[in-house]
Amino acid sequence: METEEEEERLSLPTSNQTLTDPTLHQKHQSMLARLSNRHQTRVDNSLARRSDSDSNSPSSASAFLSRFSDSKRSIEAHIVQSRLDHPTDPSEVKSHLDSISASISDLEKLVAESSFFLPSYEVRSSLKAVSDLRQSLDNLSSELIPKKKFAFKNKASKRDPATEPKQTTTEEKSDSVSTSHEKLGFQVRDSPGFRDKKGEILVENFKGSEIGEFTVSDLDSCEVKLIGSVRALFVHRLRNCRVYAGPVIGSVLIDEAEGCVFVMASHQIRIHNAKGCDFYLRVRSRPIIEDSSGVRFAPYCLSYEGVEEDLRDASLDEETGNWANVDDFRWLRAVQSPNWSLLPENERVRMVNILDLGGGIEGN
Structure with missing residues (x-):
């Protein structure tokens, strides 16, 4: 069955007709313009589909996973190295920990920006990995900056624990x-x-x-x-x-x-x-x-x-x-x-x- 475009091509007047009849010449030019526009529209749509396909292709997910893995390994290496060789000055320790924390936030930001084309299970897995990194950093922080313990110099008078209400400390x-x-x-x-x-x-x-x-x-x-x-x-x-x-x-x-x-x-x-x-x-x-x-x-x-x-x-x-x-x-x-x-x-x-x-x- 002939398409609409093919029918229009067949109905185009011959070159001899267009030379002798101004009306046919105008019709000829109009049809050529329509056919050209349709062709350009098809090309544009094809390019758009190709672009969408590329942005959601497995290669995009692969690029993300590669970048994510490299960053994750780098952060893990910094955490391990910090346990072995870390600054002694408290302000330098805090600055060092903040730097690692910022790297983890950047990794989390990468997951957020890539989530629109990643499968749900990849998003969940990546977020879990980021959470594990934060947990490791928190453990490192506890080791390098121990919490202060409260102590009282004077002994308080003895009280019956059973009758005293429990006080929750900060x-x-x-x-x-x-x-x-x-x-x-x-x-x-x-x-x-x-x-x-x-x-x-x-x-x-x-x-x-x-x-x-x-x-x-x-x-x-x-x-x-x-x-x-x-x-x-x-x-x-x-x-x-x-x-x-x-x-x-x-x-x-x-x-x-x-x-x-x-x-x-x-x-x-x-x-x-x-x-x-x-x-x-x-x-x-x-x-x-x-x-x-x-x-x-x-x-x-x-x-x-x-x-x-x-x-x-x-x-x-x-x-x-x-x-x-x-x-x-x-x-x-x-x-x-x-x-x-x-x-x-x-x-x-x-x-x-x-x-x-x-x-x-x-x-x-």
Whole structure:
């Protein structure tokens, strides 16, 4: 059967006809133009398909795995070498550990940026490897910078342990937070942050600071405002809180949140054990939820003076649309997980100016 293009070619007037009839000549030129446009369209579509195929080809995944493996081996070698030969000056030790931590964050960023073409199991495997590296670094940090032990010079009067209420020390609280995060492969130990607050407005400005990691933990009915960029953000045990955060260069980990609102921008966001929470996100990779229910998602909507510059510096100035592409690691069926949904537009808050939300207590 002849195609439409072939029929048009057959219906073209002969060269002798076009020379003697101006009308036929015009028709001839018009048909040639249409045929040329169709050919160019086919060429463009073919090139586009080839480009898409190349970007999602196995070679792209192979290139990622090769680069990931090389970086992972390099970081592991630095950690091993640091145990054998490390600086003795405490400030140099801290600088050395921060350098390794930054390399791990870069590796985590690589996973986030490559996740759109990687199979899910490769993403999970890579994230697990990054978590193991952070665990190794935390163990190294504990060896090189041991925790201070508290001691009392004067003996206290003897008391009956059975009748005394148990007092939780700051160190025990920190260890409790660390243990919880270890479930997801993270340890948060001695990092700056907000902890154990109720009904307060809490403000931290990272501009000009050297804070790499920040923790928000054990808050009830609080409003948290984080201005500027930080490398990693850990959120643990929040209830009825609102958290407004500038760009996070590495990753955000949220564990145990109920009835909260989060406005965040990050390269990677992992959410564990969240119930009835709304997330307004800008994220380079697909958000990950685990053991969560009733969580809803909408686009990032935070504003403060300098936010656009902060987003550019963190490579988060472009909207990827991934806030709407959520992976539920506990839901293995082909249909969408019932544990999350898009926040209806008529229920979304519009742009939130973080500086219009009132003052508060600065972080420690």
